[in-house]
Amino acid sequence: MTTVTSQEIATFRSQLVDDQAAMEALELIEDCEGDLEDAAMTLAIKAGQEPEQANSEWLGDLAKRWRAVICEQQFREDLQNGSIKEMIAHLKTMPHIPQDFSHTSFDVHPEARCK
Numbered sequence: 001m002t003t004v005t006s007q008e009i010a011t012f013r014s015q016l017v018d019d020q021a022a023m024e025a026l027e028l029i030e031d032c033e034g035d036l037e038d039a040a041m042t043l044a045i046k047a048g049q050e051p052e053q054a055n056s057e058w059l060g061d062l063a064k065r066w067r068a069v070i071c072e073q074q075f076r077e078d079l080q081n082g083s084i085k086e087m088i089a090h091l092k093t094m095p096h097i098p099q100d101f102s103h104t105s106f107d108v109h110p111e112a113r114c115k
Contacts, residue, residue, distance in 0.1 A: 003034040015085045022088060069094070 004012075009030050016022040025043065032038040040059050044051045051058050070079075075087040 002036045004029065004036065005034060006030065009034065011082060012084060015083060016088060019088065066091075 009026055013023065013026055016026070025039070028042060029036065029039040032042065037059055041051050044058075049058075069091065070087060075090070078084070078086050
């Protein structure tokens with residue numbers, strides 16, 4: 001289980017304050033007590049995906065596919081310094097992120113949120 005702390009979430013919020021979708025996703029991560037797998041599962045369901053036990057490797061597979069993009073040389077220094085703003089902006093411009101997903105409001109019903 002990969003988690004982020006409330007301090008890390010606060011740092012991300014300060015960097016992404018102008019990105020409403022990111023703020024909503026960070027709220028969901030916070031609702032999941034920082035558990036990224038739980039939050040990703042909830043977001044995937046909201047986006048129409050069907051993650052389940054039978055395909056439990058979906059998150060790892062997704063991370064592997066995006067690793068090359070996220071770790072591009074142009075973002076390494078920012079990431080090493082704790083800044084994600086430029087990398088997130090770059091990801092949102094990529095054509096293979098469905099447009100409706102990159103601009104989706106993650107207004108998940110309270111019962112669907114992590115407990």
